[in-house]
Every structure is written in structure tokens, then in C-alpha cells.
Amino acid sequence: MKLLLFVLGLFFLTPGNLWALQVHPHPEGLVAHEIAHLFFAFAMLLFAYRIKKMGLSSRPHWRYLQVAAFLLVIWNLWAFLGHLVSLKISKDVFLPRGGDFHFCQKKILIRGWLEFFYYILKNDNLFTLPAFYLFYRGISRMESLLRGKT
16 A cells, blocks of 8 residues: 555656647547536536526525636636637737747747637636635535534
């Protein structure tokens, strides 16, 4: 067990280039990814609806979960739109910093509204941070209520 933990520790503490990059080979990978965004958005919308339908949204911890689900719906639709816009912009608007550059070091030349929307839509994680915080708050409040009752 110690050997397994050591190997896993080395694996995660010494990553090579591009381990965190999510690649979508065109067109199948991107299509599957876009379908996943829509499915996840629908699942979170259904989750938020069920919280309301069951009358749980009057309780603060469930309201946190409901708002978090709505934020994840917005995030999924935002990311879905961002992927669609990325297909429409020209590849020559990306400016590397030098000859040899990493994917994350790309700069974009904003020539028009499409590039501007691409730049704005790439900041989709502005919705995930508050969503996961609200999930944390809701679950931690549930746990404190359960501990108080037992």
C-alpha cells in the first residue's frame, strides 16, 4: 500500500507537459463534449427543479444547493456557447509569445466581436467557483444539522 501511495504521489507531484489539457479531437471529441455540457445542464436544472417542487428551497442548506445547480446550468450553457464560438474564429488570431510556446501561453488578437465573445466566454470558470462553494456550504450545513440532532 505504501508503494502504491508513493507511486501515485510521484505521478501527481511530477506532471509532464499538458497533463491537465483536455483535448477534443475534431469532430467526435468536441461533439461528445458538447453533448455532455447539455446533459449536465439538464441534470442540474432538473435537480434545482426537484428541490423547488419538493418544497425544500425554504431551507437554507437546500437553497444553497439550488443556487449552485443554477450556476452550473449557466456554466454549462456558457461553456457550450464558448466551444461553438471557438469553432468560428480564425486560427491566425492566436499570437504565441515566442517560437516554442505552451498551449496556455497563447494570446489572442481581438479583431472583432467574435474574438471578443470568444475571450469573454473562455472565462467560464467564474461560475464554477461560486457553484462549488455553495455546494460546500449546503452540504456542510446539512452535516451540522445532522450532528446537532444525533
